[in-house]
Amino acid sequence: MFVIPEGNLLLPVPIHPARPTLFVLPEGNLLFQLLHHRAKRSKTLSVPRLLLILCLTLSLAPALRAQTREDALSQAEIEKLRDTNRLPDERVLVFVKFLDERTDTIRTLVSKPRRPGREQDIHDALEQFISIADSLEDNLNEYGTRHRDVRKSLPKLLRAIDRWTSIIKSPDDDETYNVSRKLALESIRDLREDTEHLIEDQKTWFAAHPPQKDAEGNVIEQ
Numbered sequence: 001m002f003v004i005p006e007g008n009l010l011l012p013v014p015i016h017p018a019r020p021t022l023f024v025l026p027e028g029n030l031l032f033q034l035l036h037h038r039a040k041r042s043k044t045l046s047v048p049r050l051l052l053i054l055c056l057t058l059s060l061a062p063a064l065r066a067q068t069r070e071d072a073l074s075q076a077e078i079e080k081l082r083d084t085n086r087l088p089d090e091r092v093l094v095f096v097k098f099l100d101e102r103t104d105t106i107r108t109l110v111s112k113p114r115r116p117g118r119e120q121d122i123h124d125a126l127e128q129f130i131s132i133a134d135s136l137e138d139n140l141n142e143y144g145t146r147h148r149d150v151r152k153s154l155p156k157l158l159r160a161i162d163r164w165t166s167i168i169k170s171p172d173d174d175e176t177y178n179v180s181r182k183l184a185l186e187s188i189r190d191l192r193e194d195t196e197h198l199i200e201d202q203k204t205w206f207a208a209h210p211p212q213k214d215a216e217g218n219v220i221e222q
Contacts, residue, residue, distance in 0.1 A: 072131035092153035095136040102129040103167040123177035133187040
């Protein structure tokens with residue numbers, strides 16, 4: 001949730017009747033996504049930057065549809081994530097597979113002759129990519145904080161990031177998906193930074209704290 005002062009070019013929803021100058025921006029809103037990505041990269045948002053984001057969003061809003069994280073995954077995909085809830089390395093690779101599938105969709109759309117609705121389909125695939133990438137980043141942050149061992153999957157994630165960047169940059173400019181593409185590329189940059197830092201952090205941590213193993217050599221999850 002983002003709390004925005006009154007007068008910031010929003011269609012506001014009051015948070016609390018006793019505080020009528022503050023408003024809530026729902027998570028499913030496109031503007032929430034823009035602010036969420038900016039906030040992840042900086043602890044504060046300057047007024048000029050906020051106004052720029054607002055103006056850009058309002059100018060393109062009719063051509064864009066917000067999409068929540070729940071919309072980004074099928075029920076089968078949700079079940080796959082549940083199955084790997086206690087298997088961090090496998091869970092990271094499941095996220096990689098989902099993101100590969102979204103970028104494969106974009107690559108297929110771009111490579112084939114243009115058809116009506118193609119730009120909207122690219123937009124939708126990008127929105128799904130953003131949601132899934134954000135969820136993956138949340139998982140990586142948790143694994144880093146809890147020192148969960150994901151050393152095997154992180155190099156594969158880094159290689160995938162290069163693939164995703166190339167594919168997402170490939171479509172020609174179009175106002176239907178330009179904002180979503182910008183956010184997707186920001187998500188990728190965040191993922192790369194987090195992954196590189198986590199690789200180094202885990203190398204240091206597990207050198208000092210080797211994982212415990214059972215009699216058969218399997219790592220004992222803490």
